[in-house]
Amino acid sequence: ERLVSAEQSVEDQAIDAALRPKQLDDFIGQERVREQLSLVLHSALRRGRTPDHVLLSGGPGLGKTTLAMIIAAELGKPLRITSGPAIERAGDLAAVLSTLSEGEVLFLDEIHRMARPAEEMLYLAMEDFRVDVVVGKGPGATAIPLDIARFTLVGATTRAGMLPGPLRDRFGFTAHMDFYEPAELEVIVRRSAGLLGVRIDDEAAAEVAFRSRGTPRIANRLLRRVRDYAEVRADGRVTRELARAALKLYEVDEEGLDRLDRAVLRALLTKFGGGPVGLSTLAVSVGEEPETVEVVAEPFLVRQGLLARTARGRVATAAAWEHLGLTPPPSAGL
């Protein structure tokens, strides 16, 4: 598993829970989302109504689950958690919906991966707080309408664009979660360090934050690795030098690139003169599957402005040459 992956690892599961902020006021960053959400929730509370359904869109590890938990807590209602892949049939969803209590918050993670027939059932539930339970099969089948409790759906997706229009339209509020700024991640690192009992200097927190690829989950993970290093090699206090040494050992560089990212970049520069080169050729040259390069390494390299995808293939930018300390040949056209 990659240290800089935004996906939740087994180790993260327990720690994520311990580090989650519990109220909107403790949620760091995402200023606009926080303010918008605060209005939605407080106006609903004031009117004594359940708020509109909320769609959270954004990459893994940016705090969607955390926000869903906060929404339930702010409303003082229970939270039910399920996910798109867990809903294989409409019946799976009916079982969840029909057992919700009044005002309950239903968190549906990876909502874009829900089975199609369940989607239609969800439309009706979101709009009319009703499910049609189909009894029998074939021509004799009948739909029996069943009223369900008024609930608030919090849907999460990494790709809002992949949701069918009718589903997207039924959310009263969509929050787009962006990557975090280093300054925000620094606050998150300091807060997490406090909760984990780690002594960390401000400059060290900044160092960890800067390499965390804009993602709180990665920041929290790097913090734990840096802590390990400081405990074993020093007295436990994380200084900037210790943080740097630890991250060097774990092969996470100043911009948060890891070994795979750098291998791809280096191959592109040294073997193909900076490109353009096709994805498969590039992948073979680093001994990886094309999919790994495309899904695991490239998105971050593109985001950092180090690599561009063009119709003719992958191309390195001037920043890529600079990052690896290499001089581009005139043929690179930079």
Ligand code: ATP
């Ligand atoms: P996934 O899509 O993989 O489920 P997610 O978007 O739901 O990820 P969370 O599980 O909510 O992400 O957050 C990951 C970790 O990052 C948690 O430990 C949480 O404490 C921390 N975190 C996320 N956002 C914030 C924030 N704004 N302030 C403080 N900590 C945060």
